[in-house]
Amino acid sequence: MNTPEVEIRERVRQLLDDDRLPGVLGLRAEHGHVGPHVFNSADDLTALVLEPRYGMALVCQAILDGSPKGRLGVVARGCDERALIEMAKLGQVDLARLVLIGLACSEQQARECMCTRPYPRRIDVGEKVAGVAPGDDARVQQLLAQDVQARLAFWQSEFNRCIKCYGCRNVCPVCICDACVLEEMCWVERGKIPPELPFHLIRAYHIADKCILCGACESACPVDIPLTTLYALSQARLKELFDYEPGLDVTQKSPLTTTLEETPLHEL
Amino acid sequence: MTNSAPEIEDADCILVTGSNTSENHPLISSRILRAKRKGAKLIVVEPRRIHLARFADVYARQKPGTDVAWLNGLVHIILAEGWEDREFIAARTEGIARLREQVAGYPPARVEAITGISPAQLREIARLYASAARASIVYAMGITQHTHGTDNVLALANLAMLTGNIGKRSSGVNPLRGQNNVQGACDMGGLPNVLSGYQPVADPKVREKFEQAWGIEAAGGGSGSLPAKPGLTVVEMANAAAEGAVKGMYIMAENPILSDPDVNHAREALQNLEFLVVQDIFLTETAALADVVLPGSSFAERDGTVTSTDRSVQRMRRAIDPPGAARADWEIVCDVANRVQRNTQHATRGWNYTSPSQIMDEIARLTPSYGGMSYERLEREWLRWPCRSLDDPGTEFLHQGQFTRGRGLFTPVDYREPAEKIDEQYPFILTTGRIVFHYHTGTMTRRSPSLEREVHAGFVELNPDDAQQRGIRDGEMVTVASRRGKIEIKAQVTPTVSRGVVFIPFHFAESAANVLTTRALDPVAKIPEYKVCAVSVDRCQHPEVVMKCQV
Amino acid sequence: MNYRTVLTICPYCGCGCGMYLPVLDGCLGRPIPDKTHPLSQGRLCIKGWSAHEHVASKDRLTKPLVKTQGEFKEVGWDAALDLVAARLLKIREQHGPDSLAFLCSAKCTNEENFLLQKFARAVIGTNNVDHCARL
Ligand code: SF4
Ligand code: SF4
Numbered sequence: 029m030n031t032p033e034v035e036i037r038e039r040v041r042q043l044l045d046d047d048r049l050p051g052v053l054g055l056r057a058e059h060g061h062v063g064p065h066v067f068n069s070a071d072d073l074t075a076l077v078l079e080p081r082y083g084m085a086l087v088c089q090a091i092l093d094g095s096p097k098g099r100l101g102v103v104a105r106g107c108d109e110r111a112l113i114e115m116a117k118l119g120q121v122d123l124a125r126l127v128l129i130g131l132a133c134s135e136q137q138a139r140e141c142m143c144t145r146p147y148p149r150r151i152d153v154g155e156k157v158a159g160v161a162p163g164d165d166a167r168v169q170q171l172l173a174q175d176v177q178a179r180l181a182f183w184q185s186e187f188n189r190c191i192k193c194y195g196c197r198n199v200c201p202v203c204i205c206d207a208c209v210l211e212e213m214c215w216v217e218r219g220k221i222p223p224e225l226p227f228h229l230i231r232a233y234h235i236a237d238k239c240i241l242c243g244a245c246e247s248a249c250p251v252d253i254p255l256t257t258l259y260a261l262s263q264a265r266l267k268e269l270f271d272y273e274p275g276l277d278v279t280q281k282s283p284l285t286t287t288l289e290e291t292p293l294h295e296l
Numbered sequence: 297m298t299n300s301a302p303e304i305e306d307a308d309c310i311l312v313t314g315s316n317t318s319e320n321h322p323l324i325s326s327r328i329l330r331a332k333r334k335g336a337k338l339i340v341v342e343p344r345r346i347h348l349a350r351f352a353d354v355y356a357r358q359k360p361g362t363d364v365a366w367l368n369g370l371v372h373i374i375l376a377e378g379w380e381d382r383e384f385i386a387a388r389t390e391g392i393a394r395l396r397e398q399v400a401g402y403p404p405a406r407v408e409a410i411t412g413i414s415p416a417q418l419r420e421i422a423r424l425y426a427s428a429a430r431a432s433i434v435y436a437m438g439i440t441q442h443t444h445g446t447d448n449v450l451a452l453a454n455l456a457m458l459t460g461n462i463g464k465r466s467s468g469v470n471p472l473r474g475q476n477n478v479q480g481a482c483d484m485g486g487l488p489n490v491l492s493g494y495q496p497v498a499d500p501k502v503r504e505k506f507e508q509a510w511g512i513e514a515a516g517g518g519s520g521s522l523p524a525k526p527g528l529t530v531v532e533m534a535n536a537a538a539e540g541a542v543k544g545m546y547i548m549a550e551n552p553i554l555s556d557p558d559v560n561h562a563r564e565a566l567q568n569l570e571f572l573v574v575q576d577i578f579l580t581e582t583a584a585l586a587d588v589v590l591p592g593s594s595f596a597e598r599d600g601t602v603t604s605t606d607r608s609v610q611r612m613r614r615a616i617d618p619p620g621a622a623r624a625d626w627e628i629v630c631d632v633a634n635r636v637q638r639n640t641q642h643a644t645r646g647w648n649y650t651s652p653s654q655i656m657d658e659i660a661r662l663t664p665s666y667g668g669m670s671y672e673r674l675e676r677e678w679l680r681w682p683c684r685s686l687d688d689p690g691t692e693f694l695h696q697g698q699f700t701r702g703r704g705l706f707t708p709v710d711y712r713e714p715a716e717k718i719d720e721q722y723p724f725i726l727t728t729g730r731i732v733f734h735y736h737t738g739t740m741t742r743r744s745p746s747l748e749r750e751v752h753a754g755f756v757e758l759n760p761d762d763a764q765q766r767g768i769r770d771g772e773m774v775t776v777a778s779r780r781g782k783i784e785i786k787a788q789v790t791p792t793v794s795r796g797v798v799f800i801p802f803h804f805a806e807s808a809a810n811v812l813t814t815r816a817l818d819p820v821a822k823i824p825e826y827k828v829c830a831v832s833v834d835r836c837q838h839p840e841v842v843m844k845c846q847v
Numbered sequence: 848m849n850y851r852t853v854l855t856i857c858p859y860c861g862c863g864c865g866m867y868l869p870v871l872d873g874c875l876g877r878p879i880p881d882k883t884h885p886l887s888q889g890r891l892c893i894k895g896w897s898a899h900e901h902v903a904s905k906d907r908l909t910k911p912l913v914k915t916q917g918e919f920k921e922v923g924w925d926a927a928l929d930l931v932a933a934r935l936l937k938i939r940e941q942h943g944p945d946s947l948a949f950l951c952s953a954k955c956t957n958e959e960n961f962l963l964q965k966f967a968r969a970v971i972g973t974n975n976v977d978h979c980a981r982l
Contacts, residue, residue: 050848059611059854060676061883063867066850080882080889087869087879094871095848188350189329191322191732192750193893198877211749219751221318221347221732248880250326250890252333301862301886322892323862473861475953477960478978484960485968486951486978492961497974510969523944527974533948542948542975544938546931548963549952555979571934578906579919588931589919591908592955595858596868596875596899600956602856604863606886612956615853615868616875616902620909621924625955629962631924633970635932644969655958678885735859735894744900747893 032131033078035153036103039129041070043101049127052101053084053091066091066100078103078131081141083244085111085201089121101127106159107141107242109148110275111201114240117278118204132156141243142256144263144273162241162273163264167257183228183258189251190222196245196255197231202238202274209234228258236262237282240275298468298694299432300680301606305330306466309337309428311421314363314438314448314827318347319732321436321472321605328434337424341366341413342438343727344757344799345792354420357794360725361442361714361828362411367451368711369407370422371458372399379426384460388699391706395454398708410711426459430467437474437729441826445818447709457704463695473605475736476595480603483666483681484659488527493663498524509662511645529822531556531815538565546632547574548625549592553581554737554805557813557824558780575628580739581805591622594740599624600652601671607680607691609669626652714828715816718796722778722830724762725797726812729827734803741803754807755788757799758833763789766835773836776800778812778829784836798833802826848872852879857895858954862886864895875899935971944972951978 030038036054043049044067056065056075064087067073084102091100104112109128115121130147132154138146142165147156163172171179197203197210209215209230216227241263245255266272270283304310305327317325325348332338332351340352349355358366374380375396385392404415425431433456439448449471456462456469473479485492495502503522506512512521528536534556536542545566556562566572566585574586583589597618603609618624626649633647649655653671660669665682673679673686683690695704718725733750734741741747756776758768768774770789775782776798785800785807793799800809814829852867857878865884869876878898882889911927912919938946949967951960960978967976 051850060678061854061865061881063852063854063881063883064869064879065852082879082882090869090871090876091848091850094850094874098848100848191318191325191347191892193322193891193896194746195880195890195896198896218749219731219733247882248890250323250887250892251329252326321860321862323864323887323890326890475861475979476856476858476863477956478861478953480957481951481953481955481960481978484951484957485964486960486976488974488977491964491968497968506969510965512969522968523972523974525974527945527976528948530950530977530979533950533975533977536948541946543942543946544935545948545950546935546963546967547950548959549954550950550979552950552979571938573931573934577908578904579908579912583908586912587914587934588927589908589912590927590931591911594902594907595855595954596902598855598956600958602863602956604856604886605861606863608863608886609957610856610863610865612855613853615851615855615870616873619907621911622907622909623924625959626962628928629959629966631928632931632935633962633966635928636936636966636970639932639936644965646965649962652956652958655961659957659961733893740858740901741894741897743904743906744897746897746900750893 032153033076036078036129036131037073037076039152040067040073040076040101040103043127043129044068044070047127049099049101052103052129053087054103055079055082081105081137083111083199083201083242084108085115085121086199088112088126089115092121092125099125099127101129103131104128104148105131105133106143106145106147107240110145110240111242113278114202114238114275115204118202118238120204123278129153142260144241162260162267165260167254168260168264171257171261184225186253187225187228188222189253190227191251192221192223192227193250195248195250199244199248200235201242201244202235202240203231232258232262235259237266237272237284238274239263297470297472297606298462299466299470299606300608300692301327301604303466303693304328304432304434304470305334307331307336307430307432309339309424309431310434311339311341311425311431312348312434313341314440315434315436315472316342316344316346316348316438316729317434317472320474320730322732324434324472324605337428339421339424341421343794343797353424354417356413356417356421358411358413360727360797362711363439363442363448364444364451364709365402365407365410365711366413366418367448367455368399368402368709369404369418370425370455371395372402373404373419373422374426374458375399377422379422380458381460385458389457389704389706395706395708398710425455428461430464431459431461432467433469434472435470436472438827440471440821440823442823442828443715443816443818443825444712445823446820447712450707450709453704454706457706463693463697465693468693468695477602479605479607480601483603488529492659493665497522497526500524506662509658531817531822531824534562534565537569540568543569544571545569545573547572547582548629549576551580551582551737551739553585554802554808554810557810557826558815559808559810560781561815575625577622578739578743580737590628591618591620592625592628593618593622597624600626601656601674603681609666609674609679609681611671611674626655715825716814716828716830718830722832723796724831724833726776726778726809726829726831727797727799727827728802728809728813729799730803731801734801736803738803738805753786754800754804754809755786756833757788757790757793759793759795759797760789760791761795762833763787766833768833768835775834775836776812776831778814778831780814781811783807783811798831854881857891858898859894864891866891866895866898868899875902939971945975947971947973948975951976953978
């Protein structure tokens with residue numbers, strides 16, 4: 029049996045050679061490091077690798093935005109696909125221009141990420157393994173067992189480490205505003221580390237109905253703040269109250285964009 | 297650094313002093329915080345209550361410029377308690393008797409009188425540091441930028457050797473270097489007394505090696521051979537320029553007008569030159585004074601290597617071409633060298649490089665600690681110097697088994713007061729530094745909208761009690777003056793600084809901290825005393841008549 | 848569409864964090880932190896995240912400048928380099944090599960620093976070489 033890597037390379041070759049796609053976004057090993065790369069020719073594919081996990085959705089967006097037409101292939105894990113779907117809902121990418129090569133994550137990878145759905149809708153390579161329900165992990169349970177004061181104290185002490193790199197925001201596929209309120213001085217004092225609590229809470233509720241729990245923020249955080257745990261808590265509530273998960277279907281609207289009468293805004 | 301940076305997270309005690317690590321070396325401070333979460337004890341000794349102090353097991357606030365005293369005090373307590381590492385001392389060091397004798401003069405009560413650190417705190421620091429299996433010291437300019445900076449470093453080394461905390465994984469003495477390639481600029485001989493790899497210019501054998509390699513002898517004529525007498529340091533250059541002994545300067549991508557101490561003097565010095573050429577990417581404050589400005593490359597346009605603070609030699613790669621007619625800095629230097637040589641009889645070899653990789657090959661041939669480096673290897677391997685031969689995998693941590701000189705020598709050092717004392721007219725101690733949002737003289741960061749948005753102007757940190765006493769409110773403009781000049785700057789009232797101490801970041805030309813600083817130097821390292829000078833702070837009475845600083 | 852990512856090092860502090868610079872049709876984008884870098888592990892501070900911003904600044908120097916009567920004029924490389932060589936040589940002739948001084952740079956590469964000190968020592972003949980390590 030071929031390794032997932034070899035199978036993916038073959039899929040990419042097909043897209044480039046048979047389907048005449050101009051490029052496929054994946055990961056390349058070069059100079060002893062690994063980073064995102066657009067493969068344009070089947071000759072380079074020996075350098076294509078699958079680890080580590082880089083968020084691909086924002087890179088897709090940058091490439092599509094930079095060229096008004098044309099299609100792009102992308103090696104996409106479950107989280108990449110959810111990110112792209114959510115971005116499409118928000119008008120950030122045109123899914124019709126993307127060809128996804130679906131990669132299902134291994135059990136180990138899924139566990140590391142505490143991933144809710146470690147597989148895309150269509151799996152080209154890999155085997156589907158079960159995900160973890162949002163909030164169904166030890167960290168979250170432990171927190172929920174404490175009272176509000178203790179939880180606040182926990183988060184406060186975690187946020188104290190923040191050096192305001194904005195990395196969590198920069199890598200977030202669903203943080204889409206052109207003018208970011210985190211940079212507004214009426215909400216967060218500028219030029220101070222650590223930033224006050226609103227910095228983190230504003231981000232949390234701005235993405236409350238969009239976060240696809242890809243974990244990109246946490247892995248970009250230089251001071252290891254467990255950001256996904258915070259966001260998983262709100263995703264768990266969203267699921268419980270509205271049976272809603274972001275990033276599953278472009279036609280689904282967020283339950284938070286409804287009026288008090290429970291009428292979806294887009295039907296008004 | 298004697299250790300590699302990632303190792304820090306496995307230390308079990310970290311002493312941070314003279315380094316505002318989370319702001320100036322954020323990705324190293326993240327390892328310190330990780331170590332802390334893994335159970336390490338964190339000790340922070342800093343005049344300012346810095347971000348890391350929030351996480352410290354012991355945070356002690358010393359009076360600026362008193363480091364030798366508390367470091368000797370630690371040695372005193374450790375010896376008195378018998379907490380020293382006798383095995384290490386016996387096997388690897390010499391001079392313990394003299395050290396013991398000398399630190400006898402630093403009992404905790406005297407240390408408290410000098411530094412303000414209480415005997416209980418000092419004892420706790422000594423206990424935590426000495427009892428750790430892998431203790432690591434992290435320091436930066438807060439230790440070195442003093443007239444006794446060399447003494448501070450020696451005192452730290454004494455402490456590390458005394459407890460055997462050097463030459464081990466996750467345990468050592470780790471100075472953090474402030475700029476992307478400040479380590480490399482030193483390694484490459486960008487210093488007045490040494491050629492690349494710290495080979496002394498005064499050593500005839502060293503000179504001969506380089507003369508042969510560079511074909512200086514063969515060509516004869518011209519200056520004939522390499523100069524043997526060590527040259528001038530930055531601050532001495534400025535002095536010599538002011539006196540007229542130095543007539544011409546070639547400055548590559550530096551901005552001494554903002555970074556030198558007492559910048560009004562530095563400015564006059566450069567203005568006094570007959571000829572100044574500056575190679576840079578912006579018309580910096582320094583470039584504005586030049587006769588010729590040569591447009592160089594930004595980091596995104598650079599090909600070459602840089603050496604990070606933990607001695608890792610890393611490749612930079614050109615992503616885009618420089619704008620307009622701007623060129624790679626190495627090409628510019630080659631062109632100047634070739635033109636100078638065309639007009640003289642004597643020629644040195646090797647100015648026809650076609651790529652930085654060829655230059656690295658020459659560096660490797662002439663520099664023992666870089667001897668095993670090549671671009672080809674750097675493509676595959678992570679190399680930290682010393683890396684002496686092609687099969688040498690590089691060195692993760694230094695001084696394993698042996699020190700460079702054989703046995704480590706304890707060097708007793710005595711506390712001396714900073715060069716400048718406060719008095720009635722100048723009652724505050726000024727200390728300068730950086731903030732996380734900007735970098736050095738701001739030539740790059742102040743042209744970055746994201747950074748400029750966070751902080752766009754200089755400020756002076758002032759303790760709330762001092763502020764109240766002087767009727768200064770937060771955010772108000774104040775005049776800060778020293779014996780050399782004065783600036784107008786916004787007050788930031790904050791308990792980050794203690795009473796009697798003020799802090800100004802030096803990134804901002806409009807309120808340049810270095811208008812105030814003193815040119816007093818450490819006698820050995822020739823580092824200016826940026827961390828201590830005497831200033832006054834007053835409300836701006838008549839803002840319109842206050843002289844704006846001239847930079 | 849031409850999209851490349853180029854692996855390089857942050858220009859700021861001595862940590863030496865790794866980053867990929869994305870280049871789309873010649874334009875530099877926001878760095879992508881290198882997840883395989885042993886120190887930075889896919890993280891950067893705010894300076895690293897903003898490292899591309901100054902590169903495209905309109906203040907970038909694009910031509911050699913020569914000052915005449917207190918005003919900078921743009922000139923070609925030949926004119927600028929000839930002038931630099933001539934003036935350095937003249938000063939050396941009149942006042943000796945130690946009347947010239949050179950500043951290397953903590954912002955330039957090892958290769959560039961090596962060459963500038965080689966130029967100062969081997970071609971000009973002075974050890975007046977330093978940089979702002981102490982500052
Ligand atoms: S990534 Fe971490 S340190 Fe950076 S802004 Fe977000 S929470 Fe703060
Ligand atoms: S990203 Fe920040 S910590 Fe890393 S090298 Fe750049 S300035 Fe230093």
